[in-house]
Structures are given as structure tokens and as C-alpha cells.
Amino acid sequence: MSILSNKVALITGSATGLGKRTAIELAKNGIDIVLNYVHSSESAKETSRFISETYGVRSMAIQSDISLLEDVHKLVNHTHSVMGRIDILVHNAGPFIKEMKKMSEYTTEEWNSIINGNLTSVFYLSKEVFPLMRVNKWGRMITIGFDRVETAPAWKFRSAYAAAKCGTASLTKTLAIEEAENGITVNMVCPGDIRNKFKEMNIEDVRGKSDLTNPVGRTGTGEDIARVISFLCNEDSDFITGSIISVTGGKDVLNKHNS
Template sequence: MAAELLAERGFRIAVCARNKSGDPSWPDGLRAAGVEAEFVQGDVSLPDEAVRVVEETVRRFGRVDVLVHAVGPFIRERKWFVEHTVDEIREMVQGNLLSAMWMAGAVLPGMRKQKWGRIIFFGFGRAGEAPAWPDRSVYAAAKTGLVSFTKTLAVEEAPFGITVNMICPGDIVDEKKEMRIEEVLHLPDAETPRGRPGSGEDAARVIAFLADERSDFLTGNLIQVTGGLDVIHPVSKRGSR
């Protein structure tokens, strides 16, 4: 959804997905509308792959102006920390934190050279508080680490015309990630104070705003896109096993 909204605003689009999981035909819809769009496969949780993805994008388009890092592996099953396997911990930290560092490191030299850039990461509601999040320990630890990285990078890169911000969506899941606001506007959601579920467009509109040329004074921010919903539960909801 973010790619579609940015394309509507004149951006050329490169979309990346992990090997074996992406659909190379995805940009066809954008191309049919006259948008320059490419699909690049790569596992950006690996530093060499992140560099390759950026290099391929630069070869195609000449530059990278906006990085939307929407990578965020998440285990829906509620688990205590002691129940996580080493592989699960590694995947969550590499996917949610290290991949952001690899991608930022890959795009920053070019952005510094052109004196312009936008980097947008994804977190979760209240991530800036580093709250206890029972059942989500590894994911929360990785994302709260990304909060510090976001704020630090914002300060370091501001003199180069580069902004760095984080979007913190609420519980926008499954098919709703690709839906427009008008498609969910009349769907009931008793859990969200707004009274309707969130959509991909809710987050995409914030991305488009941050990507705007005149949004250069907005950096180091965590922007909640939650409809008022607090996803953090003070105690475990997993139950005993």
C-alpha cells in the first residue's frame, strides 16, 4: 500500500522481498499505470544482501531517495522468552533490528552525497517507552533497540538533509495491510477506540507525508498509527503450560 501511495505522488518504486517468498509480477499493476517499478529479491537481514539490493536499485534508478524499512518478522503465537528457540531469537533480532542497520548503512552514502534522503522504520505502539511486553519479549527488545537507532541516526544525518523517523502501527494485520481506508471505514472493531480497524493506507499516508520534500524539519519522531489502541498487555495472556 505504501508503494502505491508513493507511486501516486510521483516516486519510482523498488520493492524488495525475501528469496522464495516474493512475487516478481507484483510491480505489473504499477507499470500498467505508467509507474517505473522494479521487484528486487533479497534477504536484507544479511549485510551483503542488503548492499546488493541497494546497488541493484541504484543501477536501475540512479539513486535512492526514500527507504521504507517495513521488515518485521513477528511470531503471532504468544511465547515466554524461555520458550523461544535460538533460531527464533536470531530471526527476530536480525529481521527487526540488524536488517534496519544494514539497509541504512547501504543507502546513507548515496543520500549524503545528494544531500537529501528519507529513512522510515517500523515499530509498535509505545515502543519509545521500552515497556514490558509479556509474550513478545524478543520482538519488543529488537524494536526498542531500533527506537534508539532511529533517534541517533536522525541527529547524525540531519546536517546532510536526511530525516529518520519511525511509524508505530496498531494491530493492522492480514489482508487489512493492503486495504484502503474506505474499505475498512464501516467495519466494526470493538477493541480499537476509533471503532474501526486500521488499514494499510493509514500507515501509508504517514509514510507519504514523511517522504515529502517539505517534511525536512520532522526527524527523530515516533508516530503512532493505532486508532487509540494500546497493544501492550501488562501481564502475560499466554496462560500456563
């Protein structure tokens, strides 16, 4: 039996995409899973059933908007009351506006939505979850960024998102230092250019399918990201904290967008 079999993971934004693929990867290791969603109720419940039936772990889905403090409080309290603990927090959720526009074109509402959903929500969740982790002197938190986020690069037409994630990168490093004495590690994983259906795919699904835009010759998948997150959650990964880990296949994602 996995040494992580008594652990509980809360994964935000996990009804579909990278969050869903991460939930599946952690469930393979015997970790109980709490899926969080805002609108995708049916997808979240279907994923929860699949995880429980396939891997024999406990799983449930909870609706919550993590940009709202009251929602975060209810999410964490509900998780703790049912599961009894929270050991792993994967902060995958975060609003993103697909339309490309300059900062001056953003509305105040759009700006606040992106900042609150991607950055302030980390503060909310940390404040609620870390006290539960400290009780057991063990915890893992993983945030999600983008390539070279730790250098605070420019990202044309993505000002709000870039600002929020760069702030999250700094906060990730700070929390890692502050919580180290409590047995809690805090790291950030930065996916490359992984889009649409590829977010839920396995590596084997893209083997032999050429992608000339990536140095390694194939596109990235959700499994590529989930495997790194799973590794960071391992018992023996306790020496890895405050790290920003890019998983891009070597592709320079930002130069394409900033040209």
C-alpha cells in the first residue's frame, strides 16, 4: 500500500483539464481526492465517480468560487468535516481571458477577477488550509504558473494574468520559507503550451505524433504536468521547496506570444 494512502488532496479547478488529470495521477497513489469546480458540476461528479470506482479511493466534488473568501471557508470546512484532513493542496484554478487585449482595455471587473482568482485565492486557501497541515507537521502545496514566471517577464496582451502569476511565484517562495518548519513544502509547476484535449491526455497518447514546434518533438500532455505534481507530493520530496519548475519540453512559449 502507498505510504500516501492516508492522505487527502484538495485540487481546485479539477472537473476537467490539468486539474482532472492531476486528480487521477494522485488517486493512482492511493490519495483521497476532493475535486473543486465552479460551473462544471456534471463533469466534476463524473470525474469523482471515475476516480472512486477505478482506484478505490474516497472522492467527492464541491462547488466553490475560490476568489471569494466565504466560498473558500465553506470549501475547506466541508472537505475537513467529510475527509477529516487536508494534506495536499493543488491550486490549479484561475480565471483567464482568452481575448487578447492591452491592459488599458481591461475593465476593472476583469482585472479584479483575474487577480483575485489567481493570486488572492492563494492567500485565502493558505490561511484556511495551512493550520490543518500544521497539526500533522506535514503538507504539500503546489501552485501553477507559466514559463519563466519567476523572472517577471512581459506577456503581451496578458497583463493581468501575468501580474497575478508573477505575484503567486513570489508568494510561493515566501510561503515555502515560512512553512518549512511545519513540514510543509510549497512549489510551483509551470506548464508549457498544452492546449484543449491534450490537457487530459496521457504521454502514450502522443508518442509517435510529431510536433515540430517543440524541441522534444511531441506536444505536452496533462500527464507530463501531473507526474511532476505527484513527485512533489511524495514523502521523500521534502527537500524540494520554494522551487519553480517549468515543464515545457524546452519550448520558449512567451517569445511566440510577445512577437
